[in-house]
Amino acid sequence: MSEVKLAAETRTEFGKGAARRIRRENKVPVVLYGHGTDPKHLSLPGHDLLLALRTPNVLISLTIDGKGSELAIPKSVQRDPLKGFLEHVDLLLVNKGEKVAVEIPVVTEGELAPGAGLVELVQAALSVEAEATNIPESVVVSIEGLESGANVLAKNVKLPKGVSLAGDEEAVVLSVVAPQAEESEEEAEEAPEGDVVDEG
Incomplete structure (x- = not known):
């Protein structure tokens, strides 16, 4: 650092x-x-x-x-x-060597499984303890191959050497959201317009 x-x-x-x-x-x-x-x-x-x-x-x-x-x-x-x-x-x-509690930004890498949808970042930063003179700029979370409905918990995030989790281990860091929800909303919006056209 x-x-x-x-x-x-x-x-x-x-x-x-x-x-x-x-x-x-x-x-x-x-x-x-x-x-x-x-x-x-x-x-x-x-x-x-x-x-x-x-x-x-x-x-x-x-x-x-x-x-x-x-x-x-x-x-x-x-x-x-x-x-x-x-x-x-x-x-x-x-002081050098002293451990401090800080929030580190979360960065994703990799590609989702085909058709998996979107990544929803539930926590933009992770609470960790690290040496004051060796605080990482970010923590990388792999989304490689994740499918719809998958969650990554804080305890599953691989932290750099010398860095430990300070927050809730079971907290959801990110989720993979299925794309179907967006499509169904669009269809619902289009339906009334179709009715109006039919009546005319």
Whole structure:
């Protein structure tokens, strides 16, 4: 897993007005917490942080006020609902070798059996425990040869080495939905139109 280095500055002003001023400077208000330490109120360069957050569970190496280096992962990201820019980010302090609970995106590979229908992704992400410095970007679920009605449970997903399931083992991750349901709905919609034509 790649490590992104960012330079952080300590914040001394708080509240909505201060946060707006920080964002006007193209920076993002951030809180760093964890390991029983007092939360640190920081600001980070907005564009660099936005790029870093494109990688799920990215590992961020923080230099604070030009000193030292702290490792952290994103825990909560708030975006403007209309414009999408970063409003506030919570970062969790981590150590190398430490295990953390995270959500990892689910990716499918392979092809369904002929005529099997569609894949319905019930869970877009899987809750797992992994080393903070070795969090996989995604977990791959094979759908090769699956037929209609098939389900893949969380316990059936092959996880990378060093990663363990943190959520419900019996939870359905994805289902294969038969295509007949869609066809019958279309036929039902077409039927009244046919009646109207007959009457005319």
